[in-house]
Amino acid sequence: MIRMDKKDIVKAGIWGVVIGDALGVPVEFMSRAELKADSVVGMREYTPHGKVFDIGITCARAKDRYRPGMDPLSCGESDEYSNGNGSLMRIMPVSLNNCTETEFWCDSYIEDAALDAHNISKLTHAHPRSQMACLFEAYGRLNDLQAFKNLPEDEIKSSGYVVHTLEAAILCRKANIYGIQTQ
Numbered sequence: 623m624i625r626m627d628k629k630d631i632v633k634a635g636i637w638g639v640v641i642g643d644a645l646g647v648p649v650e651f652m653s654r655a656e657l658k659a660d661s662v663v664g665m666r667e668y669t670p671h672g673k674v675f676d677i678g679i680t681c682a683r684a685k686d687r688y689r690p691g692m693d694p695l696s697c698g699e700s701d702e703y704s705n706g707n708g709s710l711m712r713i714m715p716v717s718l719n720n721c722t723e724t725e726f727w728c729d730s731y732i733e734d735a736a737l738d739a740h741n742i743s744k745l746t747h748a749h750p751r752s753q754m755a756c757l758f759e760a761y762g763r764l765n766d767l768q769a770f771k772n773l774p775e776d777e778i779k780s781s782g783y784v785v786h787t788l789e790a791a792i793l794c795r796k797a798n799i800y801g802i803q804t805q
Contacts, residue, residue, distance in 0.1 A: 698748035709743035
């Protein structure tokens with residue numbers, strides 16, 4: 623196992639988001655079967671040349687509400703159909719902000735952590751399901767829920783729905799393909 627201190631984890635988290643976004647955008651709506659047949663091992667048609675490839679509908683609407691001066695925490699949509707994974711994709715800094723050098727789930731920070739995760743989600747996705755997904759993902763707590771932990775791979779859907787994205791993240795953690803262990 624590779625052991626990492628907090629500084630290394632922060633760097634790895636930032637690089638992971640950047641690389642994951644760059645490599646994932648061209649295949650974000652492909653099924654798991656399609657990805658197994660044609661694995662992403664390098665850059666595809668999306669390159670970082672100053673062009674926005676895609677912005678989700680819910681994120682775009684929140685951005686449009688923010689422009690004229692709406693309070694940022696009121697910009698997110700709260701209907702049931704606004705549960706894409708946009709807020710979940712930017713939650714990693716919350717986990718890093720509310721942890722100690724040795725623990726990534728710090729009970730002493732739980733109140734602040736919940737508020738941070740919920741507020742980050744509310745910027746674009748204000749439905750309680752998205753807010754809770756952000757809290758769970760920020761602290762890896764879904765790994766503790768037996769129903770999710772034992773979900774067979776063929777039952778995990780690949781879509782932009784926030785719950786499906788959480789399930790896929792759990793599948794990746796379960797595999798722990800990089801063998802990384804925090805101190």
